[in-house]
Amino acid sequence: MPGPVIQLPGLAIVGGGPAGLMAAEVARAAGIEVDLYEAKGSVGRKFLIAGKGGLNLTHAEPMPGFARRYGVRGTEVAAWLADFGADELRQWARGLGVETYVGSSDRVFPLDRKAAPLLRGWVRRLKEQGVRFHVLHRWEGWDADGHLRFSTPEDEVLVRAPATVLATGGGSWPQLGSDGAWVDAVAAAGIDVAPLVPSNCGFDIGWSQHFANRHAGAPLKPVIAHWQDPDGSWRSLQGECVVTTTGIEGSLVYALSVPLRDAISRDGHAILHLDLVPGRDLERLRSDLAKPRKGRSLSEHLRRQAGVDGVKASLLREVLDAQAIADMDLVAATLKRLALVLRRPRPMAEAISTGGGVRLEALDQGLMATARPGVFCAGEMLDWEAPTGGYLLTACFASGLRAGRAAARWLQAGRD
Numbered sequence: 001m002p003g004p005v006i007q008l009p010g011l012a013i014v015g016g017g018p019a020g021l022m023a024a025e026v027a028r029a030a031g032i033e034v035d036l037y038e039a040k041g042s043v044g045r046k047f048l049i050a051g052k053g054g055l056n057l058t059h060a061e062p063m064p065g066f067a068r069r070y071g072v073r074g075t076e077v078a079a080w081l082a083d084f085g086a087d088e089l090r091q092w093a094r095g096l097g098v099e100t101y102v103g104s105s106d107r108v109f110p111l112d113r114k115a116a117p118l119l120r121g122w123v124r125r126l127k128e129q130g131v132r133f134h135v136l137h138r139w140e141g142w143d144a145d146g147h148l149r150f151s152t153p154e155d156e157v158l159v160r161a162p163a164t165v166l167a168t169g170g171g172s173w174p175q176l177g178s179d180g181a182w183v184d185a186v187a188a189a190g191i192d193v194a195p196l197v198p199s200n201c202g203f204d205i206g207w208s209q210h211f212a213n214r215h216a217g218a219p220l221k222p223v224i225a226h227w228q229d230p231d232g233s234w235r236s237l238q239g240e241c242v243v244t245t246t247g248i249e250g251s252l253v254y255a256l257s258v259p260l261r262d263a264i265s266r267d268g269h270a271i272l273h274l275d276l277v278p279g280r281d282l283e284r285l286r287s288d289l290a291k292p293r294k295g296r297s298l299s300e301h302l303r304r305q306a307g308v309d310g311v312k313a314s315l316l317r318e319v320l321d322a323q324a325i326a327d328m329d330l331v332a333a334t335l336k337r338l339a340l341v342l343r344r345p346r347p348m349a350e351a352i353s354t355g356g357g358v359r360l361e362a363l364d365q366g367l368m369a370t371a372r373p374g375v376f377c378a379g380e381m382l383d384w385e386a387p388t389g390g391y392l393l394t395a396c397f398a399s400g401l402r403a404g405r406a407a408a409r410w411l412q413a414g415r416d
Helices: 018-029 045-050 071-083 086-095 116-128 183-188 209-215 251-255 257-267 282-289 298-306 310-319 328-336 391-415
Strands: 011-014 034-037 100-102 107-110 132-134 138-142 148-151 156-160 163-166 193-199 219-228 234-243 247-249 270-275 338-342 353-358 375-377
Touching (some): 011 391, 018 034, 018 116, 018 163, 018 391, 086 100, 086 107, 086 391, 116 132, 138 183, 163 391, 183 193, 209 310, 219 251, 219 257, 219 310, 234 251, 247 251, 247 338, 251 257, 257 338, 282 298, 298 310, 310 328, 310 338, 375 391
Parallel strands (some): 011 034, 034 132
Antiparallel strands (some): 100 107, 138 148, 148 156, 193 353, 219 234, 219 270, 270 338
16 A cells, blocks of 8 residues: 655656656756656666667767758757757766767767766766655556556555656666556556657568578678668668578668668568678679689689678578579679568567657647646657667757756746
8 A cells, every 4th residue: 555645845757767867957956856766776777788888978960960860850859959969968978077089980989988987977966966866666657646656665655746757768678667668657648659669670581490590690791771761762871780580680770770660560561672792883793703603612603703601692592592593693683682571670678769659749848748737758758769879868868958947947937
């Protein structure tokens, strides 16, 4: 049974990721009392995992290109970034004693590439500023009287707060707290929510068992991906990807995950074409492969004349039968435009991030729910998505700042 209702003097924040922590920081700076609730035993767990291989904090791409990375939500996110973009994020990190640098791909990292020192310094500063942290408090929605409901290891806790910022994350990496369990509660409160979908994810193809057993984990690099937009125009991008047991993943695939996922939703499948030999045009490749084999095996001929071996050679055999692979003109054309049929995205729990969430149309400019005044939303639980490369984190910080500032103004206006 729940105990007495806890009456907060100021702002309740649900979620201890970058958006929630930033909302806490700016609200507290405005003089608002802040209580932050986190389902796990510590805050920032997904932030730490994101920085495990080197914390990609933001990106040095200038505007307006930076905002275009957010696709159909570029205009809305650009407004957040005008208040707190990549430069402001780097200055903020410097204020915590963390210097950053721009890498060769224009990605921005801390000098030591680590997430933990930044997070520790941030949490320490927030506590010194008076933010109260409540861990192992899992939000379960609102009760009939509008109290925030939290389950804890001991009991249910009811909290009444004059204002709330929800920053509960999307639906990826549920073991770190972002499990999407908030969707039903938020939707039941009359706030419009788009279904959560995987983003920055891999895809299932359905390899033969032989190919999967032999090549799962093998990189495909470099390759050029070609895909078709809904309007019929072709687009291309060079990069690297990785064969998995069930299909394909990796940075190149993640960058294309939105159009590929949407094509599957629309058509039941998506076609991804790979150029496995980007250094040679089709005519040269045909000429090279037309040279006499002189008794060499097909595998050796492909290696010598086209530089194709290992997983690329096996991939060719995966899509061409024995008769077709004897036709060198067809082999050349396939190597330049190998078609993969993507059947489905990998499950959301495996994705780096998610699309869908609280629709921005359900919020005002300060990210307050029009159906529930005093409730603000921020971070990945909002209906936007972006590629990896620092864009995800930057928008989480920026939306948290916007929601936290708006919540502080809303509370202050209520006091006047």
